[in-house]
Amino acid sequence: MKDQVKDLVEMTIPAKAEYVGVIRLAVSGIANRMGFHYDDIEDMKLAVAEACTNAVDHAYQGTSGQVQVAFQIYDDRLVIQVTDRGNSFDVAAVKARSGPIESHLPLTSLRERGLGLHLMETLMDAVEIDGNDGVVVTLTKFIHGDEVDRDVDSPAKTQTHR
């Protein structure tokens, strides 16, 4: 029964930048326990931090709030869900702007933000964003990514539910 959540770990942090590091430590601990390789763990730490940072930056815009992080542990994968109940955003518009830096573009068009989603999509096996009521980002990483049969393309496809 590969499709049953074996264990669930839930954490709630204040929507403040200084707590994102705590979530990275949790990712590291849980993924390590599950037997992920070092590089995959580092990838997940970064992707989850990007999701949390987005929540901290955009969700509450100065007002206090919380970010919930749920780690769903399966036999073959780790699914991490980052939820905030703050401002929703236009997922389609953000996705349209997502991507690597294009070196042929003029200096002034270089963005200092907006690389987060691109990193998440590249580093995870699947990324799902639901922007209806607050924002829910669901990140999936398979253990031994290459050996497991999976129905997602690489780099990850983002599915959007509006």
Next chain:
Amino acid sequence: MNVSIQEKSDSDKVKTLIVEGEVDAFTAPQLREKLMPLCKDSREVYLDVSKVDYMDSTGLGVLIGAYKSLRANQGRLILVGVSPRLSRLLKITGLAEIIDIEDGA
């Protein structure tokens, strides 16, 4: 979850900043505060990242800001001691194409 930043002036126009620790949403503002003033009137800014164990898009954003500021005055941003991990992120984001990377620390 901390960062430490040390400045070394090689000359008036050539500066080195040694960064150590984790550069994330919490610590990136400290890096920006130290780095941006150097970019205003330097010809070359070397950023030694050999002791950086973690950097995410907020840190990369600071690098982009520094690069833009330096380029506006024909200056250069040079990364020194880039780990395989950071190198991968620079490639994924396309930053490796625009920022100078020097081998060895």
